Amino acid sequence: MATETRPSSTLEPRERLLWAWQVFVVLVLLWLALNGLRYAIPGLVAALAGAGMAAYLATIAPRPIPPLRLASFALFFVVESMRGGLDVAYRALHPALPIEPQFCRFSLDLPRGQPRTLMVSALSLMPGTLSAELEGGGDTLVVHALTPGAMASVSLLQSRIRRLFALPDGAEAQGSGTAT
Amino acid sequence: MTMGLADLIGATLLVLGCAFYGAGTVGLLRFPDVYNRLHALTKADNQGLLLVCAGLAVLSGSWGVTALLAVIWLLGLTAAAVSAHLIARHARHGPDPGVSAEEP
Numbered sequence: 001m002a003t004e005t006r007p008s009s010t011l012e013p014r015e016r017l018l019w020a021w022q023v024f025v026v027l028v029l030l031w032l033a034l035n036g037l038r039y040a041i042p043g044l045v046a047a048l049a050g051a052g053m054a055a056y057l058a059t060i061a062p063r064p065i066p067p068l069r070l071a072s073f074a075l076f077f078v079v080e081s082m083r084g085g086l087d088v089a090y091r092a093l094h095p096a097l098p099i100e101p102q103f104c105r106f107s108l109d110l111p112r113g114q115p116r117t118l119m120v121s122a123l124s125l126m127p128g129t130l131s132a133e134l135e136g137g138g139d140t141l142v143v144h145a146l147t148p149g150a151m152a153s154v155s156l157l158q159s160r161i162r163r164l165f166a167l168p169d170g171a172e173a174q175g176s177g178t179a180t
Numbered sequence: 181m182t183m184g185l186a187d188l189i190g191a192t193l194l195v196l197g198c199a200f201y202g203a204g205t206v207g208l209l210r211f212p213d214v215y216n217r218l219h220a221l222t223k224a225d226n227q228g229l230l231l232v233c234a235g236l237a238v239l240s241g242s243w244g245v246t247a248l249l250a251v252i253w254l255l256g257l258t259a260a261a262v263s264a265h266l267i268a269r270h271a272r273h274g275p276d277p278g279v280s281a282e283e284p
Contacts, residue, residue, distance in 0.1 A: 124218075130215060
């Protein structure tokens with residue numbers, strides 16, 4: 001997906017440390033879910049090894065993810081994906097099959113790396129939208145919309161992702177969907 | 181056999197989850213092309229998985245099982261989102277790039 005491949009040697013040590021930290025937290029949580037507090041020492045060792053490997057292999061700078069913003073985004077995502085499920089179930093079961101599918105292009109206003117990857121992945125679970133393809137070197141997202149109105153989810157999701165990664169507002173209004 | 185409130189809530193969530201899986205399958209059969217079908221499969225099935233996991237978590241009454249179910253839901257979610265994108269992208273480069281509404 002949206003990955004910028006620059007020589008991995010250009011990543012600063014601070015950036016590699018942030019990668020290691022983020023991967024470490026995820027791996028520790030996964031170990032806790034799978035094993036509880038049993039075998040805590042092997043779990044920590046394995047998580048540290050995974051974190052080190054992630055920092056070694058990283059090709060793009062990570063972004064800080066403040067926990068409170070992550071919780072707020074998770075809540076938004078669960079509510080919207082439930083709306084998405086209800087919406088598509090209603091359309092599938094409705095006798096008249098009320099869909100008006102079309103492809104739209106959306107100019108992404110998100111940096112490469114985690115923000116774009118999250119956008120492309122999460123968009124397919126928002127109401128009525130499916131991320132079909134990245135064009136123009138990853139700057140334009142081709143969206144398949146079940147209805148013309150569904151394109152509103154795209155800019156909404158983008159603004160929530162900007163908030164999650166603490167990206168400054170402003171250029172937000174530029175990203176607009178254009179029907180093709 | 182007596183049913184507590186938790187059993188009732190858990191069973192209701194399970195039935196609702198199955199209903200969403202059913203709706204996703206109906207969408208797979210009724211929607212016209214690969215892109216529309218992906219909508220039904222990713223969104224309705226993800227919703228079904230969430231409700232089934234929530235129902236099982238309530239029935240288990242255990243935090244350990246709930247954490248495992250949360251991991252299952254997150255993995256299912258990721259798999260659904262990524263595979264939907266990959267299938268759609270592949271379809272756009274195939275012999276049948278989409279519905280007639282695609283290009284002007």
